[in-house]
Amino acid sequence: MKLIVQIPCYNEEHTLPATFHDIPKTIEGVDQVEIMIIDDGSKDRTIEVAKELGVDHIVINKNNRGLARTFRKGIDECLKRGADIIVNTDGDNQYAGWDIPKLIQPILDGTSDVVVGDRRTGQIDHFSGFKKFLQRLGSFVVRQLSGVDVPDAVSGFRAYSREAALQLNIVSPFSYTIEALIQAGKKHMAVTSVPVDTNEKTRESRLFTSIPKFIERQLTTIVRMYTMYQPLKVFFIIAVTLSVLGIIPIIRFLYFYFTGDGSGHIQSLILGGALTILGFITFLIALLADLINFNRQLVEQTLEKVRRLELEINDQTKDKK
Structure with a gap:
């Protein structure tokens, strides 16, 4: 049983070490734990830092291609390297890597194909009230449209079984989180969520820079994906x-x-x-x-x-x- 933790990175030289060290190197029920970064055209020392840390696999985009395309490339590379389980986390160390054993347990038990880490956004202090409202509203809409009951639909801390990864076809250029859930629901995959911890804020979100733009992109993704499948x-x-x-x-x-x-x-x-x-x-x-x-x-x-x-x-x- 091989687990590969993929970390999409863009200019993460300062946060990548903490993200790397939070990831457990041995997990019960898993024979191999490997770490892969997918560098999305970083302009800083992200690649050099990854090499110094001893990251197992380094995949490089020559230009910045965006999170969704980088995630898709990472999934393909993990499959090529024989991953039985793929965990996706962010390079800004937002998610608590020590919760990976808890995240993958439903897959190890054979009860789930996709597991989403529930950040319990209502308890995160650095999230504004409006941002918490948008998270709840967005998750509610995605639950209704996808038929997948997860409380944190936009969480990027996820685990995929090999079978689930083989069936994913991400086409959105912006964010893969909503699209992947709608696909999972329409393809009748077993999806669940587990509560996970989060770390202190290390930098501003690159997806949530403008609330109107974020809402526009998320709505566009939801409408496009739902129309594609229904x-x-x-x-x-x-x-x-x-x-x-x-x-x-x-x-x-x-x-x-x-x-x-x-x-x-x-x-x-x-x-x-x-x-x-x-x-x-x-x-x-x-x-x-x-x-x-x-x-x-x-x-x-x-x-x-x-x-x-x-x-x-x-x-x-x-x-x-």
């Missing part, structure tokens, strides 16, 4: 709404028409007809989107099989060497 439902609701809005002015026109005053309300007929036509077109889009959704599922299944085949070939190559 297109028929989303477009059908829009189609019904447009059709109902179209029928109301049409009924209004008919009422005045049969009462002898229809000529003065022709605009209601035009508006109602336009909305009804838009509703019908949206319904056709719903059917088309649903067909595309089934094709996406086939593509994802093919991608998963290709991944497994690549990993098998990679393992066979290593054995020959």
